[in-house]
Amino acid sequence: MTDRPAADAPAAPPAPRRLLGVRVAAWVEIALFFVAVLAIDALLLDGDxxxxxxxxxxxxxxILVAVQYGANASLVAALTASLALTVGNLPVPELGADVFQYWAGIGLRPALWVGVGQILGQMRDRELAERTRLQTRLSLLEHQNQLIANGFEELKRTKSALEARIARQFRTVITTYRAAQSMDVTDEARLSRGLDQLIQSVLSPQKYSLWTLAPDGFVLERAVGWQEDDHFERRLDLGHPVVRHLLAREPALCAARPMDERKLMGQGLLAGALTDLDSGEIVGMLKVEETAFLDFNLYTLENFNVICSWIAAARMRARRWQQLQADRLTGANDLLMTAEVSERIYALLVQLGRRKGFSSSQLIVRPVDPDALAPEQHSILALALGEAARATFRSTDLAFEREADDAEYAILLPGTPLDDAELLGSKLRQAMAGHLPPSVPLDQILIEARPIEETAPAPAPSGGGSA
Known part of the structure; x- marks a missing residue:
């Protein structure tokens, strides 16, 4: 919080210049008065x-000086008046006059000037003292009022700042919750979007980057906020201090610490390894290159460590899920086998066919326009095909997902010639008619019979008849 001039103690007004305890202005006025009056008397009057x-x-x-400047100034005026009246101007005493009466008559007026001047001057001094006291008290009150006003304004600003901070934290909690929901996915693209939301909501960085661990160091995966004139490295080899530090499983680097700043070598403010807490495996690195000054604090470092662990756990979970999906035999509806399994069975049928001398065929089922189907219609088509295949074909005939994104499927018919496969295609169409709702018209579904070739199950030119 900055200091404000209004909060300082009020400065006292400059004291008037004084000479022998009397204001200089009083000396000047007294001198001018007597010069003027004595000049008039000497030039225009009798000179007495x-x-x-x-x-x-x-x-x-x-009287004027006493009322204006107080007792000291009035004493100077009275003494000056007495000297101006008597010096060189005493009257000649009369013969036989009483000496006491003579000097009493001469000293009466100076005594009255001094006495009256002191009475009026003391009253003026008391008034000036009271006025000074009141002015001082008024200045103090004004100063106190200013302090209270400044404190009130500061309190309002603090209140507004706290309200804004609470609102921002509330929004951050909501955003973090939504980001955490978006991270609880197994799709890499959706996971990347969730990571961006999480990093932005918790750390609020202006520039940051995500890295993957390669055999020769860290490789840039995605940078956010980087400009063309930024000179950040896109690859950090194993000899870089940041890589050596993080691969040694040391805490995250923070540029606020001089030792860490030397290791970062101008490549960012924060750098931490994405380490899975369960397995201890390092899957990458998160690096913050730029952030607001107020957002770079101890809490940011703590949040940064939590985010690194969270990202690592989400990525490891996505990788395990993908591995499990690759090893699955059936798809999501448990009626159709996965395309990965079909590759092995295709190769096995081709080898058995050459060795035993029999031919095998396949039925390709796909919509005329895959893009015209909604995601739920793709699921309905897969379910209808699985039910129809189970009711129509032998237990040795297998239904597979061929192109899941395009809703393309294949039914393997071991030991079935192409002509028989075309007949089975007609039966399959009739069976699917009983399982497809009106939202998925049967005339928009193509069923083709093809022979199994060496290159199966890659897409091949249309062969055989259409059922």
């Missing part, structure tokens, strides 16, 4: 300094 004038003009400066 207004001795017989009642009230005396010098009362004016004494």
């Amino acid at each position: 300094r207004f001795w017989d004038v009642r009230p005396h003009p010098f009362w004016l400066i004494v």
